[in-house]
Amino acid sequence: MPIARLLAVASLGFLLSACQSLLPGGTDKLEAQRQAWEHLKPGCQGQDCPLVNIDTLNFADEPQLDALVERRLLQMTQDSPDAPLPASLQSYEQDFLASAEPGWSSYLQAKIREQHDNLVLIELSSYLYTGGAHGMPGRGFINYDRKLAKPLNLKDMLLPGQEAAFWKLAExxxxxxxxxxKLDQDPDYAKTWPFERTTNIGLGYGAMLLKYDVYSIAPYSGGHPELHIPYPQLNGILKPQYFPGRG
Structure with a gap:
């Protein structure tokens, strides 16, 4: 290859690397290894065998995040506030399959939705079917601050005294x-499904995200509504370090 072409290729590679470092998250992204499995009830054969499907993540560089993800997934299996928390995903699977009836199923998933500014936004999903017309899905977020090595709640994200202003923007x-x-054209919709607050708040790159469970602000057929608050509206409300590009 001619020297000029070699230099051009080398320059292009340098520019691509430089551009990649300017993208959301840059090159210093947190690496995760996917761990997925599906098991049927032991000894069962046929289409109605109960099953547990788990699709989660392992973070070699952030072991505390591993424990947090597992705990949050296990919390999504609780069907009442006072239900005991399973000791592990494996023990949950064993207990569920041991008592499951034909057709029952449980799905748990954790995935990285996006990374930017040393923040990792993990989306959690669940689906539990134990009979009836349909199963019950669930959603959640983990906003993990890699600098602080901790998950963030709304109070951590906002400037002091700005919670009321934040929820006004959410409305x-x-x-x-x-x-x-086009739901505002139905006068009864907002009365039946009024605005509510949610604990599922994510620091997305394009906007702050508010995720809702089914039957919260929409019927089951509406799935998991997601509201977006653009970052320019959050000046003076959100802590400066959590604006994309400032972290």
Whole structure:
């Protein structure tokens, strides 16, 4: 290969590397190894065999995040506030399959939704079917601050005294969601499914995200509504280090 072409290729590689470091998360992204399995009830054969399907993540460089993800997934298996927390995903699987009836199923998943500014946004999903017309799905977020080595709650994200202002913006985002889905044309919809607060809040790259469970602000058929609050609206409300590009 001519020297000029070699130099061009080398320069291109340097530029690509430099550009990649400027993308959300840069090159210093947290690596995760996927761990997935599905097991049927021992000794069962046929289409109605109960099953447990788990699709989670392992973080070699952040062992405390491993424990956090597992705990949050296990919390999604609790069907009442006072239900005991299973000791592990494996013990949950064993107990569920031991008592499961034909057709029952349980799905648990953790995935990285996005990374930026030393933040890792993990989305958690669950689906439990134990009979009836349909199963019960669940959703959740983990906002993991790699600098602090801890998950963030809303109080950690906001400037002091700005919680009321944040929820006012969330109500406005709810109105935009209603309009975008043409639900504001039904006068009874907002009365039946009024705005609610949620604990599932994510620091996305394009906007702050609010994820809702089924039967919260929409019927089951509406799935998991997601509201977006653009970052320019959050000036003076969100801590500066949590704006994309400032972390």
């Amino acid at each position: 406005q985002a709810h109105k935009r969601w209603l309009a975008a889905n």
